[in-house]
Amino acid sequence: MSELTEKILEALARPSYSPVKPKVLAKRLGLADEDSKNFSRVVRALIHGGRIEVLGNSTLRLAKVGSAAMGTFRRANSGHGFVRLDPQPNQIPQPDVMIPEGYQADAATGDRVLVKLSRRSSKVENSRGEILRIVERATRTFVGTYFERDGGAFVRVDGTIFAHSISVGDPGAKGVKPQDKVQIEMIRFPDAENRGEGVIFEVFGPLSQPGVDLVTVIRAFGLPEDFPEAALNEARAQADAFREVLDGREDFTGDTVVTIDPVDARDFDDAVSVEIDPKSKHWILTVHIADVAHFAKLGGPLDTEAKKRATSVYLPQKVIPMFPEIVSNGLASLQQGQLRYVKSVRIEFTQDGKIAHVHFANGAIRVAKRFSYEEVSVYLRAGSVSDDGNAPSLTLPAPIGELLHRMRDLALILREKRKIRGALELSMPEAVLEYDAEGRVNGAHFAVHDLSHQIVEEFMLTANEAVAGHFSRLGVPFLRRVHPAPNEEKLEEFAEFAALLGHKMKQHQNRFELQRLLNDTAGTPERAAIHYAMLRSFKQATYSPIPDEHYALASVDYCHFTSPIRRYPDLQVHRLLDRWLRTGKASSDEKELIALGDHCSKMERRAATAERELVKLKLLQFLSTRMGEQLDAVITGVAEYGFFAQAEKIPAEGLVHISSLTDDYYTFDDTSRSLYGSRTKKRFRLGDRVTVEVGRVDMQKRMLDFRLKTGPTKPTAMRDFEPPPQPRIPTKGKGKNGKRKR
Numbered sequence: 001m002s003e004l005t006e007k008i009l010e011a012l013a014r015p016s017y018s019p020v021k022p023k024v025l026a027k028r029l030g031l032a033d034e035d036s037k038n039f040s041r042v043v044r045a046l047i048h049g050g051r052i053e054v055l056g057n058s059t060l061r062l063a064k065v066g067s068a069a070m071g072t073f074r075r076a077n078s079g080h081g082f083v084r085l086d087p088q089p090n091q092i093p094q095p096d097v098m099i100p101e102g103y104q105a106d107a108a109t110g111d112r113v114l115v116k117l118s119r120r121s122s123k124v125e126n127s128r129g130e131i132l133r134i135v136e137r138a139t140r141t142f143v144g145t146y147f148e149r150d151g152g153a154f155v156r157v158d159g160t161i162f163a164h165s166i167s168v169g170d171p172g173a174k175g176v177k178p179q180d181k182v183q184i185e186m187i188r189f190p191d192a193e194n195r196g197e198g199v200i201f202e203v204f205g206p207l208s209q210p211g212v213d214l215v216t217v218i219r220a221f222g223l224p225e226d227f228p229e230a231a232l233n234e235a236r237a238q239a240d241a242f243r244e245v246l247d248g249r250e251d252f253t254g255d256t257v258v259t260i261d262p263v264d265a266r267d268f269d270d271a272v273s274v275e276i277d278p279k280s281k282h283w284i285l286t287v288h289i290a291d292v293a294h295f296a297k298l299g300g301p302l303d304t305e306a307k308k309r310a311t312s313v314y315l316p317q318k319v320i321p322m323f324p325e326i327v328s329n330g331l332a333s334l335q336q337g338q339l340r341y342v343k344s345v346r347i348e349f350t351q352d353g354k355i356a357h358v359h360f361a362n363g364a365i366r367v368a369k370r371f372s373y374e375e376v377s378v379y380l381r382a383g384s385v386s387d388d389g390n391a392p393s394l395t396l397p398a399p400i401g402e403l404l405h406r407m408r409d410l411a412l413i414l415r416e417k418r419k420i421r422g423a424l425e426l427s428m429p430e431a432v433l434e435y436d437a438e439g440r441v442n443g444a445h446f447a448v449h450d451l452s453h454q455i456v457e458e459f460m461l462t463a464n465e466a467v468a469g470h471f472s473r474l475g476v477p478f479l480r481r482v483h484p485a486p487n488e489e490k491l492e493e494f495a496e497f498a499a500l501l502g503h504k505m506k507q508h509q510n511r512f513e514l515q516r517l518l519n520d521t522a523g524t525p526e527r528a529a530i531h532y533a534m535l536r537s538f539k540q541a542t543y544s545p546i547p548d549e550h551y552a553l554a555s556v557d558y559c560h561f562t563s564p565i566r567r568y569p570d571l572q573v574h575r576l577l578d579r580w581l582r583t584g585k586a587s588s589d590e591k592e593l594i595a596l597g598d599h600c601s602k603m604e605r606r607a608a609t610a611e612r613e614l615v616k617l618k619l620l621q622f623l624s625t626r627m628g629e630q631l632d633a634v635i636t637g638v639a640e641y642g643f644f645a646q647a648e649k650i651p652a653e654g655l656v657h658i659s660s661l662t663d664d665y666y667t668f669d670d671t672s673r674s675l676y677g678s679r680t681k682k683r684f685r686l687g688d689r690v691t692v693e694v695g696r697v698d699m700q701k702r703m704l705d706f707r708l709k710t711g712p713t714k715p716t717a718m719r720d721f722e723p724p725p726q727p728r729i730p731t732k733g734k735g736k737n738g739k740r741k742r
Helices: 003-013 022-029 033-048 212-220 229-241 301-309 325-331 373-380 398-420 451-474 488-500 511-520 527-537 568-583 590-623
Strands: 052-054 060-062 068-075 081-085 097-099 112-119 127-136 141-149 152-157 180-188 197-206 258-261 270-276 283-290 313-315 318-320 339-349 355-366 369-372 431-435 441-446 480-482 542-544 630-639 642-647 653-657 666-669 674-677 683-685 689-698 703-713
Touching: 003 022, 003 033, 003 052, 003 060, 022 033, 033 052, 068 097, 068 127, 081 112, 097 112, 141 197, 141 212, 152 180, 180 212, 197 212, 212 313, 212 590, 229 301, 229 325, 258 373, 258 398, 258 451, 270 398, 270 451, 283 398, 283 451, 301 568, 301 590, 313 590, 339 398, 339 451, 339 568, 355 451, 355 568, 369 373, 373 398, 373 451, 398 451, 431 590, 441 590, 451 568, 488 527, 511 527, 527 630, 542 590, 568 590, 590 689, 630 683, 630 703, 642 689, 653 689, 683 703
Parallel strands: 097 127, 258 369, 653 703
Antiparallel strands: 052 060, 068 081, 068 112, 081 097, 112 127, 141 152, 141 180, 180 197, 258 270, 270 283, 283 339, 313 318, 339 355, 431 441, 480 542, 630 642, 630 689, 642 653, 666 674, 674 683, 689 703
């Protein structure tokens, strides 16, 4: 928001303000010449955006309920919609506005709209409104399935964006066949009276054809693929110019440095070494991060394209990188045995883990050994017996083996300190798909997050905090990773939900009480419900230069620094650190950082949603070939229309609709969050164990229905179901789905 916009809104919000005409308001504000020139334009924009309104005598005042406001529309499965209003300065966020069917104009999910409010919100009702007009379309292109009916040609758009299929006129020119996946461009959006009209401009083929699901998701989310030739040319030029020389950098090539990544990783952006000072007995942790900024000059073609993409996208069986592979998998990647340029953070800890000193450097390293997570896990548990009864073994040179043990010991110290200060660890199992020789999904399991992952995570978190703390002390704006504290109301709702499951909280806003609850439910049937409900009560983490905490990490100053190959915010922080290292000074424009943070946050959410969508699509395709298969499951949600059950062995959750429970008449008990049988007295509750079978797969709506076979039973623990413990938002843990973010 501009300073002039803030001045105008603050003036109109003062209790002493009475409506005046624009010229009078401008005079009262005592604006400088430049602001005076922009005053009329800003006022018009505020009126257009529904922030202020013009009265009959041409005077201005803040918009009130009953007038127009700007927001973003989304359609619910039931047909009605909601508008999330834009935040207003110095005001708490307003509840979403419910938009009934017939009052939505031709809005589609994601559109920016102007909405007229007709009813205030209360404890029992949402505010209500009507869409006046569409201000900005989220997109005009959609992906769906082509079909023909009664001589007409239609496309059923994926998901629940539109209630009805879209007419596509004569598709003959594209040679499309029924059940082909296609992309259309909307000519006329549907509304309450019209179906909508579009035109097919790309045909992908049937969903069963290999690769169609991938291209469907790429097109649906508008993900970038090919790099501009200018960016590729710059990458090639950098490759031609690069020589493995120190170039004035601090020499770390004599240190024992290792990388730990997924077995199938292609880019390596972080490396670690840990030593113990022989005199002080202090720990010395050095985290080396790939110096991508050396190869991507600010404002150049590589930087421009990376900024536009903002993040790499990790899809099943495909990575869409932020940088061309010449850079991401070659020049910048910390490959074993190769001299590579890095930004280095050297942190000295006392024996009990307190930071004694931090040193930053432009460095050069030579990785001694590339490890997979699995290899490190095997080595650190040497002497135990593996699942097949054989003792695992991994022979390493003494310096490297000793390094791994030091890394483990220091990471455990740092992890314990993080817990003591109140960092939260939610266990949200992640789906990992399994493939046959032809690349088709033939199974799935929950991701492992063991000690080897936690070692790397602790070191990356520590480096991120060290860099953020450095710039915070300097008073320099930088792109933070912020995770604001939850609203009091949300935590109160969560506490009430937990109490229904028998887990009472004395202080629901206390982070230590929250972690106690997470620990208490870690091995119980309620684990999934509790952990997911807590996650739902939290706000989203975003990028912003405005100082704020990272709630989940209990960190006052935090940024992303450790993955510049795949995240643009990290690259921005690298450049800021580089300026400080070279000149002793650093500065940045906070307004530019606000815009950059907003862009990167949006691109990150797009990438994460696309990944989830493709995983879900592939998993549903797999389950559609296994109709009737029985699965042991745990109830994770209960509603008036049925209950949701999570399979124990594979990461699939489906709905058991109440209409399929034919042995009795079931009603929903809101007090206990359960379905209750009036005759049999049978009750389905959160955490109950049931046996279900795959009943129906709706590929179009991305929905899975189960049918109940046996149940419910309520065990005291669910060790068979409990996946390996893993923090909700790991910093690193790439796997097929790419590195995660805190």
